[in-house]
Amino acid sequence: MIAPIITREGGGCWPQTIYWPFFHVSKYGRGKALRAIVNSPVYDCADYEGVPLIDAAAVQDDEGNVTVFCVNRDMKEDFELEIDLRSFGDLKFENTTGAVS
Amino acid sequence: MKKAKIVLDKDYIISSIDPRIYGSFIEHLGRAVYGGIYEPGHPQADGQGFRRDVLEMVRKLNVPVVRYPGGNFVSGFNWEDSVGPADRRPKRLDLAWFTTETNAVGLHEFADWAEKADTQVMYAVNLGTRGPGKNCLPGAACKCDRPDHYA
Numbered sequence: 001m002i003a004p005i006i007t008r009e010g011g012g013c014w015p016q017t018i019y020w021p022f023f024h025v026s027k028y029g030r031g032k033a034l035r036a037i038v039n040s041p042v043y044d045c046a047d048y049e050g051v052p053l054i055d056a057a058a059v060q061d062d063e064g065n066v067t068v069f070c071v072n073r074d075m076k077e078d079f080e081l082e083i084d085l086r087s088f089g090d091l092k093f094e095n096t097t098g099a100v101s
Numbered sequence: 102m103k104k105a106k107i108v109l110d111k112d113y114i115i116s117s118i119d120p121r122i123y124g125s126f127i128e129h130l131g132r133a134v135y136g137g138i139y140e141p142g143h144p145q146a147d148g149q150g151f152r153r154d155v156l157e158m159v160r161k162l163n164v165p166v167v168r169y170p171g172g173n174f175v176s177g178f179n180w181e182d183s184v185g186p187a188d189r190r191p192k193r194l195d196l197a198w199f200t201t202e203t204n205a206v207g208l209h210e211f212a213d214w215a216e217k218a219d220t221q222v223m224y225a226v227n228l229g230t231r232g233p234g235k236n237c238l239p240g241a242a243c244k245c246d247r248p249d250h251y252a
Contacts (some may be wrong), residue, residue: 005158007137013155019162026123026163033115040105054105059118065215068107077103084108 025069031061036068043073054079066091124223125164127211128172130198138214139206150205151214159218168223169211173197176229183207196230 004019015023020094055071064086072079085091127133138159141150170178177196183204184190190204202249206214215222226233 003133003137004162005137005155007132007140007152007155008137008199009140010142013152013158015158019158022123023162029123030118032119033118034109034111035113035115037106037108037113038105041103053103054107056107058109060106060111066109068109070107076102080102080104082104082106084106087110087112 002059028067029057029059029069031059031065034058034060034066038065039079040079054081060088106234123162124166124168125162126168127170128157128174129174129178129202129206130172131194134170134206135203138225139210147217148209149213151217155214156214156217159220164220165214166221166223167218168225169215171197171225174202175225175227178202179231180208180227181187184209227233 002018004016004022005013007013010075036056036058038052038054038056040052042050042052045051051073053072053074055073057069059067059069061067066085067081070081127138129135131137138152138155139150140146140152143150143151143152145152147153174195174197179193182191182193182202184207187205187207190207193202193204194200195202212222
C-alpha cells in the first residue's frame with residue numbers, strides 16, 4: 001500500500017501517484033543541492049506559525065542543468081513564481097513537470 | 102494572484118547529493134514480494150518467476166540500493182531457511198505479519214532480482230530473535246558457491 005508500484009495477480013502493473021514525485025527527483029535531483037532562498041507569504045498551522053506557502057529544493061547537476069522542485073501549499077490559490085537565476089549565466093528553460101521519459 | 106520569489110546562486114551549495122538517498126525497500130510483507138515482484142506463472146514472469154513488467158518500472162526509478170528483506174519481517178527471519186535447494190526450504194510462520202513464509206524467494210533469488218533491477222542490496226539482519234553472531238554467515242553464504250553447506 002505504500003509502494004509506488006501496484007500489481008494485479010495475473011494482470012498488469014501500474015504506478016501509484018507517489019511513483020511520479022520519486023521518479024522526478026531520482027531523475028533530475030542529482031549533482032549538487034543548492035540553497036534556495038524563498039520569499040513567500042506564510043500561513044499558521046496547529047504547531048507552527050509563519051510556515052512558507054512555497055516550499056522549494058534546487059539542484060545543479062554535473063552538466064550545469066538547474067532543476068527546481070517546488071510545492072505550493074496553498075489549498076485555494078495559484079502563485080506567480082519568480083526565480084532569480086542571474087548567477088548561472090545563460091540558461092534555457094525546460095518545463096519537465098508531467099513529462100515522461 | 103499571490104506572488105513568491107526564489108533566489109538561487111551557483112555558489113550557494115549545500116552539498117553534493119549522495120545518489121543513495123534514492124534508495125528503496127522491499128519487505129516480505131503483503132504483496133511486495135509474493136504477488137508483487139515475484140509471480141511465477143504470470144505472463145510477464147521470467148525463468149525465475151520475476152515479473153519483467155515490474156522490473157522495467159523499477160529500473161525507470163533508477164534506484165541505486167534496495168533494503169531487504171525487512172522491516173519487521175527481518176526481526177524474526179532466519180536466513181538459513183532461504184538458501185539451498187528450494188524444495189528443502191522450511192515454511193515458517195512470519196511473526197511480524199502473521200503469514201506463512203514459504204522461503205521460495207530467498208537471499209540468492211533476491212540478489213538475482215537486484216541484478217536484473219540494476220540495483221544493489223542493502224541486506225538487513227535479524228537482531229530481533231537472534232544476535233549479531235548468527236547473522237555473520239550471510240556474507241559468506243552470498244559469496245559461497247556451496248550455499249547449501251550453511252543450510
